[in-house]
Amino acid sequence: xxxxxxxxxxxxxxxxxxxxxxxxxxxxxxxxxxxxxxxxxxxxxxxxxxxxxxxxxxxxxxxxxxxxxxxxxxxxxxxxxxxxxxxxxxxxxxxxxxxxxxxxxxxxxxxxxxxxxxxxxxxxxxxxxxxxxxxxxxxxxxxxxxxxxxxxxxxxxxxxxxxxxxxxxxxxxxxxxxxxxxxxxxxxxxxxxxxxxxxxxxxxxxxxxxxxxxxxxxxxxxxxxxxxxxxxxxxxxxxxxxxxxxxxxxxxxxxxxxxxxx
Amino acid sequence: xxxxxxxxxxxxxxxxxxxxxxxxxxxxxxxxxxxxxxxxxxxxxxxxxxxxxxxxxxxxxxxxxxxxxxxxxxxxxxxxxxxxxxxxxxxxxxxxxxxxxxxxxxxxxxxxxxxxxxxxxxxxxxxxxxxxxxxxxxxxxxxxxxxxxxxxxxxxxxxxxxxxxxxxxxxxxxxxxxxxxxxxxxxxxxxxxxxxxxxxxxxxxxxxxxxxxxxxxxxxxxxxxxxxxxxxxxxxxxxxxxxxxxxxxxxxxxxxxxxxxx
Numbered sequence: 001x002x003x004x005x006x007x008x009x010x011x012x013x014x015x016x017x018x019x020x021x022x023x024x025x026x027x028x029x030x031x032x033x034x035x036x037x038x039x040x041x042x043x044x045x046x047x048x049x050x051x052x053x054x055x056x057x058x059x060x061x062x063x064x065x066x067x068x069x070x071x072x073x074x075x076x077x078x079x080x081x082x083x084x085x086x087x088x089x090x091x092x093x094x095x096x097x098x099x100x101x102x103x104x105x106x107x108x109x110x111x112x113x114x115x116x117x118x119x120x121x122x123x124x125x126x127x128x129x130x131x132x133x134x135x136x137x138x139x140x141x142x143x144x145x146x147x148x149x150x151x152x153x154x155x156x157x158x159x160x161x162x163x164x165x166x167x168x169x170x171x172x173x174x175x176x177x178x179x180x181x182x183x184x185x186x187x188x189x190x191x192x193x194x195x196x197x198x199x200x201x202x203x204x205x206x207x208x209x210x211x212x213x214x215x216x217x218x219x220x221x222x223x224x225x226x227x228x229x230x231x232x233x234x235x236x237x238x239x240x241x242x243x244x245x246x247x248x249x250x251x252x253x254x255x256x257x258x259x260x261x262x
Numbered sequence: 263x264x265x266x267x268x269x270x271x272x273x274x275x276x277x278x279x280x281x282x283x284x285x286x287x288x289x290x291x292x293x294x295x296x297x298x299x300x301x302x303x304x305x306x307x308x309x310x311x312x313x314x315x316x317x318x319x320x321x322x323x324x325x326x327x328x329x330x331x332x333x334x335x336x337x338x339x340x341x342x343x344x345x346x347x348x349x350x351x352x353x354x355x356x357x358x359x360x361x362x363x364x365x366x367x368x369x370x371x372x373x374x375x376x377x378x379x380x381x382x383x384x385x386x387x388x389x390x391x392x393x394x395x396x397x398x399x400x401x402x403x404x405x406x407x408x409x410x411x412x413x414x415x416x417x418x419x420x421x422x423x424x425x426x427x428x429x430x431x432x433x434x435x436x437x438x439x440x441x442x443x444x445x446x447x448x449x450x451x452x453x454x455x456x457x458x459x460x461x462x463x464x465x466x467x468x469x470x471x472x473x474x475x476x477x478x479x480x481x482x483x484x485x486x487x488x489x490x491x492x493x494x495x496x497x498x499x500x501x502x503x504x505x506x507x508x509x510x511x512x513x514x515x516x517x518x519x520x521x522x523x524x
Contacts, residue, residue, distance in 0.1 A: 169453045169454050169455050169456075169459065170452065170453065172454065173438050173450050173451050173452075173453075173454065176435050176438040176439065176442075176450075177438065177439075177442050177450060180438075180439050180442075188435050188438075188439060189435050190432070190435075191431045191432065191435075192431050192434070192435065192454075192455075192481075193431050193454075193455060193481050194431075194479070197431065197479050217456070217459050219454070219455050262524060
C-alpha cells in the first residue's frame, strides 16, 4: 500500500490537475474514501430507496442535490466531476468509457451518491494488529457474487457482492467486534466459513479483485461490498450511470475513526 | 427450561429451607446466576490472581471478605452457606461430598468467589431470536477441555474449558456482537469453526454437560466456560475447596441486562 502524508484536499488537487490518476489505497491515511455512483434524478430516487433497503452493501455517506457537483458534507471544495482519479461511464447498463474527468458529461439532473468503503474498517483492523493478507500481498481484496438477495427498489435489484478476508478464528471474532462499530462502511461480516452456503462455488475464482490463499486454520470471512450497488445499477440499465473505476476512490475530509459509532 | 415468577430472594428462601434443591436454569428469569468457588484465604489470594489473569473463563462478579458468608453486593441477605441448592466439597483436589448446605464446614478464613455464568448471555441471545439447541433440547450445554493455556498464578494452573453452541454463520456473527457486550459473563467467543484447532478431538464427546448435534450449515461456536476455574482448583489441590454442583447456581439480585457494558 502506498503511503503519503498529503492532506485529503492536497490529494484531491493532485487528482483534479491530472498529476495523479492511480488507485487511492494508502493515500491520505486516516481519511474516509468512498464508492461513487452518479445517476439521473429519475433513477436516483429509486437508487436511494435501494440503498436505504440494503444498508450493509450500500451504506450512504452522502447524497448530493440534483445537478450540484459539489459535496460539501464530505470535505472542502469537492467537485465530483474532477476529484476522482478515474471514472466508468455506463450507458443503458453497458460500459462506454473510462475517463479521467466527467465535466463534459455533467447535467442538471445528476445526483451523486457516495457509499462507504471497506478501506475505513481495514484501517481499524490493521491498527488492532490483524494482518490482512491482500494488503500484505499488495493485492486488491477478493470479491465474489453471492446468492444473498438484496431487497429490490424500483428497477434496482440483484444479489450481494461480498469481499473476503481469510482470518484465524480469534481474529475473525475480533474483526466482528471492530467492524460492528463501523456500520457506515459495511459493518459486521455477513458470513464466515463455508463459501458454498452463500452461493460461492470456487473461492479461488473471485469475480472481482484478486484471489488470496486461505491458510490452514483460517476461515474465510465475508463482508458486504460496495460493488453490490454497481451490479444493481447494471441490472437497472439507466441511460446514464457514472461510477469510479475500481480502487480509484473519492478521498474525503472525513476521519475514519469518527465513523465508529462507539 | 423451568420458568418461575418468584423473585431471586424468594427463590433463595426456597433453596435455604430445602424446599428446592434442583438445577437453577430458568429460575428468576432476568437475574444473574453465578458459579461458586470457596477457598481458604491462603489459596484465595492466588486464586484471585488467577481470575484476574484469566478474565474470559473466570470473570469475577464478587469476592467476599475472609470468613464472611454474606455477599451484600450481589443481593439481599445472601448467605453462601445455605443459598445454593447443592455444593461440591473437595479435599486435596478430590471430591469428598455433595451436601445441600455447608454451615458445618464454614471457617473464619474462607473466601467466596462468584464467577459469571453463560446463563446471562444466553438470555440475551434468546431474546434476540437466536435458537440455542441445548436449551431447545432441554440439555446442559456441551463443555470441552481445550489446549488453550490459562495464565498460571501460584498453584493455580490449567487449560481452558469451553462451552459450545452450534450456530449458523449469521447467528454466530450476531452472537459475537451480543456477547461482546457482556464481558462479566465470559464475553465474546474464544473460537469458532474447527474444534481440532483448540485441541478438541471429538466434538461428540464433551467432557462436561451433554452433546448436541451440529447441523449442516452450522459452525460450532466456543465460549470460555466457568468450569475452567474448577479445573484450576483441582490442579492446585487446596486442602479444602467448595464449589456449586453443576447447574445448581447462586441466584443473585443483579439484573442480567445491567451486566451489558453498552
